[in-house]
Amino acid sequence: MINYLLLYQSQQVSSEAERYLLVYMLFVILAISSLIIIFFVVFQKRKNKLLLDNIEQQRQFDEELLKTQQEIQDETLKHVGRELHDNVGQLMTVATMQMNAVVRKVDDALKPKAEEAAAVLKESLTEVRALSKSLNSDVIYNLGFDKTVINEVERLNRAGRLEAYLNIEGEKINFENKKDEIILFRIMQEFFSNTIKYAEAEHIHININYTLKGLSISIKDDGNGFDVNTVEKGSGLINMQKRAELINTTFNLKSELGKGTELQLSYPFVAN
Secondary structure (H helix, E strand, O other), X not given: OHHHHXXXXXXXXXXXXXXXXXXXXXXXXXXXXHHHHHHHHHHHHHHHHHHHHXXXXXXHHHHHHHHHHHHHHHHHHHHHHHHHHHHHHHHHHHHHHHHHHHHHHOOOOOHHHHHHHHHHHHHHHHHHHHHHXXXXXXXXXXXXXXXXXXXXXHHHHHHOOOEEEEEEEOOXXXXXXXXXXXHHHHHHHHHXXXXXXXXXXXXXXXXXXXXXXXXXXXXXXXXXXXXXXXXXXXXXXXXXXXXXXXXXXXXXXXXXXXXXXXEEEEEEOOOO
């Protein structure tokens, strides 16, 4: 009987030890599993942070590169604008004066042709001066955004390639950052250029709307249009979109074959 009790007690101790051992093993497994999970989560967070840092660094690099390209292009256009005004413009002014003198002295038989040549020279001089203004950012700063766009629309109409219509609504609000209006104007210029070169449009409508929150710009032509999803994006389209991103402007380009192309820009009047 005593031996049976001893055996029974021994079995109880053994079972209890096994339970403790099992609990201990489970605890160890849970602890190791928790450490593995924690390590994985920390590693994943660290990996994600590094990826985000790399993405942010790349974004900042692309932004700085775009700003540098924009500044280089702006300085180049400014130089071309000055050359047109100071050199080419002056030469054409002298040529116009000389041609007017010729008109006064030429025989009656040749006078109509001389007058026509003088008129062409005068018109060319006006065009050169207008082009020099649209290229020189200093002139744009002085004129302001609206006047610069008006001059560009008048220049498009004088060229005779299409008819341009401009509508400005709302109470004008000055740009806090004057460089932003240059970039916006360059985006519009790029659209005008693409319309003239590729769209074969007859009309182009520009609508500028000032609101308390921002500036909305809509430009629409009645040209050939294209499939936005399949068209190969050249430097012009890419530059327009990148410039818009640079000044925190919403960029939306819509086009359809045979139905023209429309560009919508939304510029916020807040610090970028």
